[in-house]
Amino acid sequence: MAPLPTITTCPAELSAEFDHGVASGLYSTFFEECLGWFHRRMEDLSLKSTCLLEPALQHVDAVRYLFRTSIPTAGVFWAKSNEHSQRQCKACDEVCELLRWGEVQRRRENAYQGSSSSRVIHDSYLELDLCASVTGCDTCRIIRRAFLLEQITGNDAESLGHPDNQWPIHVILQMGSSGGSLLQLAIKSPEALHFSATIRLSNGPWPPPRDVIKGIPSLRSDLSELRRVIDDCHRNHECSSRYRWSRRNPTWLLKILTSDLVQLVEGPPTPVDYVVLSYSWGDPATMPAAEWARIKGAGTKTIDGQPVPERLNPFRIWDLPETMQDAIRISASLGLFYIWIDNVCIPKGTNWDTEASKMHEVYGNAAFTLLASSSGKATDRLLRDRLAWTHRNRVSQLRELWWLHNTQMPLDRVRFESPVSRRGWTLQEERLSPRIVYWAGQQWYWSCPECQVVEMGEPNCTSPTADEASRSYPQRFLELCRTGDEHQLHEEWLDIVEAYTLRDLVSPKDRFLAIAGLAVRFYNAKAGNGGTVITEDYLAGLWKDNFARHLAWAVATAVDSRHSLQHIAPSWSWASLPLQVRTKAKGPFTPSEHFRFIAVRHLGPARPTSFSATGLRESSTGDDDPSTDYVNRGRVIEERGRRVKAVEVRGRFRRFISEDAQQMLWDDIEWKRGAGGRPRFDFGAFPGQNVYARNRGDGRIVSKDAHSGEVVGQLDYLVRPSDHDAPQTRQTPYVPEGSEKEIVCLELGDSAMLLLVPSRKWGQPKAFRRVGVAVGYTGRKGFFYGCCTRNVVME
Known part of the structure; x- marks a missing residue:
């Protein structure tokens, strides 16, 4: 064993360094560096016995003593043992005051529900961090870990200590009527909330504390535990037999030769266990050009259709960005020596259209997908010290009734809030993967159809058919494809649409390619039931067998038409919207008996x-x-x-706004209500009149006939200033001011219609393009009563 540093021989230097840190507003990091060294030595040497551990702890206590004696007279870092043998600093007295207030409320009313006023327990996170390190305060250690566990990426965790983020830490006691209570923590400036966290309170030490030695978490992830979870899934679950797509390997794989040497090889003819990396390349607009060039440059080049020799021969992993390097290390540490990374294993010049449509096979056949939740770009590290586990937390008890516990971040938050969840390509990568490791900054999460496990937590193993609607279930799409529940499968596709339209793409031309694997898997689920007549067809992101339902998508609020993708997709497809738009596709829907899909009329x-x-x-x-x-x-x-540009449908058809309707100002008819209330309209000032109005801010448009209920529509795009120099035939995806009476509507369902305007693009008067939708107009269900049914071409 290498000797520990003799840190007890230089108190003057330590005191001087710490005093300088206090004077400059930043605390010394020397103690944390020593403690980090100590933990790394423990990990390297696998110290398991108390006889080896105690001498090391004595050195750490010596450092703590030196810092304690160097602290100015403010006294905030002085800690004492309370009546429960818990280390408690003076700042934590503020927490006890909140708990005392809660006890008073409980005595007055057993089912009291409410929140306390806010108290400040530390002036900054750095102060909290130093208190947890120097005094060993058990409560501050739990609070520190709570903030760190709320950070999904490693960069987010490190940003807690950034000088620009040093603001007071506020605490509120929130009490529930059923007896459950929480400490709500916040780091906030007068202008904004920077970080938040939650600590659960209970009347007992639950869950029981782990063994003192075995419960010491490493600063690095516990890969031995992850390996056990993966092996248990492969041996004891039905994930492989149910969801493996075929016995084929990807066309190309990276073979891991040594810890720093890999080689691009053709997929072996027999199945091998390989890992798939799902990660974010990053946003080229937010990084230096050289960094983006390095990420792009990691792609495999070709000569005469074959990868270059530099990749077919062994090469160093340092040639790849950091996220890829660490993914290779993680795979090798887990005993898996093949990995598939899109930028490397789809050589430049390969037919991306073909490769994209095979993603259901690439991800379905993998041993698991490593989803880099902690990485915001390909140059971010996955393997780094996990700051939440720097200290060994003990169970903390304050006063007689209160025990403090850290809470696990739900998997849903990791799934939907990590940087990788904002990338368009990763949606299908997640939903086509039977087994996923979510690699977050402070811990990993495992998810398969039969079990979910959090590092340092207890497994949650539940059958996917048991209450699946209420639990996080990334594999729900695959399960519905397997069972063939047609109605639920269509609903799941609409959920995919809502998730996908929120995401970004480096290249908008990949709008369809990035979900091609999902579309292939959906079609195969519908066509694989043994029937001889297959009616399903894929129509620019929508499905023919439930076409009216799929057409009824809506934007949450009108968007800027200048970023429209109608050069990529037809107006009636959600794929024509700009990137990163919130849409609403799900909801109650009863199709109209008058609506029919006729045929595809134009292919690009x-x-x-x-x-x-x-x-x-x-x-x-x-x-x-x-x-x-x-x-x-x-x-x-x-x-x-994805080439479909125009379709012909049949349905009931009419004007949306009567020819003699008078335009009103929106503010003159809208009934103002409190926040969250449903919009209401007051037409009392216009009795016996046909009227309409348009909200130029959010795109809502309302039409009301004289003695009937109103219909509220949602336009897709905001009003833009008129371009007087543009020819009248110019195709614009929005309705210009004053052209509202050109809007016609096509019935889709019991209370759903498309809003259309005439288009001359195809040289025929019955062609139309979509400009919006009206859904849920319960006050005017007879809107199409007596209207003619006609064929309409939509483009």
């Missing part, structure tokens, strides 16, 4: 393809039925579907 240009025994190949015809093999045909159906 593409390299025509057909199916052969070896896959997709060039062909002179692209619209023929390529195969009766539904498994492979799904890829062709998806490729054709």
Whole structure:
């Protein structure tokens, strides 16, 4: 064992350094560095016995004593043992005052529900951090860990200690009527809330504390525990037998040769266990050009269609960005020596259309997907010291009734709030993966259809069919594809739409490619039931068998038309919206008996393809039925579907606004209500009149006939200033001011309609383009009564 540093021989230097830190407003990091060294030595040497541990602890106590004696007379870092043998600093007396207040409320009213006033317990996070380190205050250690566990990425955790984030720490006691209580923590400036955290309070030490030695968490992730969880899934669960797509490996894989040496190899002919990395490349607009060039440059180049020799021969992992490097190390540490990384294993010049449509197979056949939740860009590290586990927390008891416990961050928060969740490509990577490791900054999460496990937590193993609607379930799409529940499968696709439209893409042209694997898997689920007649078809992100339902998507509020993607997708598809738009696609829906899908009327240009025994190949015809093999045909159906530009449908049809309707100001008819109330309208000042009004801020538009209820629609795009120089035939995705009476509507369901305007793009007067939707107009269900039914071409 290497000797520990003789830190007790230099008190003067330590005192001088610490005094300098206090004077400059920043505390010395020397003690944390010593403690970090100590933990790393423990991990390297696997110290397990108390006889080896005690001498090391004595050195740490010596450092703590030196810091304690160097602290100015403020006394905030002085700690004492309370009546429960808990280390407690003076700042924690503020917490006890809150608890005393809570006891008084409980005595007055047993089911009291409410919140206390706010108290400040520390002037900054750095002060809290130093208190937890120097005094060993048990409460401050729990509070410190609470803040760190709330940070999804490693960068977020480190930002707690940034000088710009040093603001007072506020605490509120929140009491529930059923007896449950929480400490709500916040680091906030007068202008903004910077960080928040929660501590659970109970009347007993639950869960029981772990063994003093075995319960010491490492500053690095517990990969031995993760390996046990993965092995248990492969041995005892049905995930592989239920969800593995085929026996094929990806076309190319990275083979891990040593700890720092890898090689690009062709996928072996027999199945191998490989890891798939799901990560965010990052936003090129927010990083230096050289950094983005390095990420892009990690891609595998080709010569004459084959990867360059530099990749086919062994090469150092240092040639790859840091997220990839650490993913390789994690895989090797878990005993898995193949990994698939998109930027490396899809060589440049490869047909991305074909590769994208095979993602259900790449992810479905993997041993697991490593989802880099802690990484905001490809140059971020996955392997770093986890600050939440710097100290060994003991169970903390204050006063007689209160025990403090850290809470686990729910998996849903990691899924929906991590940087990787904002990237378009990662949506299908998650939902096509039967087994996922979410790698967060402070701990890992495991999720498969039969079990969820959090590092340092207890497993939550529940059958996916038991109360699946109320639990976090990333594999729900795969489960519905397997069971073939057609109604729920369509609802799940609408959930995918809502999640996908919120996400960003580096290249908008990838709008359809980034969910191609999901579309193929959806089609195969519908076509794989043994039927001889398959009616389902993919139509620019929507599905024909439930087309009216899929057309009824709406934006939460109108968006800027300048970023519209109608050059990529038709107006009636959600894919035509700008990136990162909140949409509403789910909800009650009863289809109209008058609505019918007729046919696809226009396909955009593409390299025509057909199916052969070896896959997709060039062909002179692209619209023929390529195969009766539904498994492979799904890829062709998806490729054709993203080219659909115009469809013909049939349904009841009429004007949205009467010809003689008078335009009113929105503020003259809207009935103002409190926050969260449903919008109401007052037409009392306009009796017996046909009227309409438009909200230029959020895109709502209301139409009311004289003696009937109103219908409220939602336009997709905001009003833009008129372009007087543009020709009248110019196609614009928004309705110009004064053109509202051109809007017509097509019935989709019992209380759902499309809002359309005429389009001359295809040279025929019955072509229309979408400008919005009206859904849920319960006060005017007879809106289409007696209206004619006609065929309409939508583009």
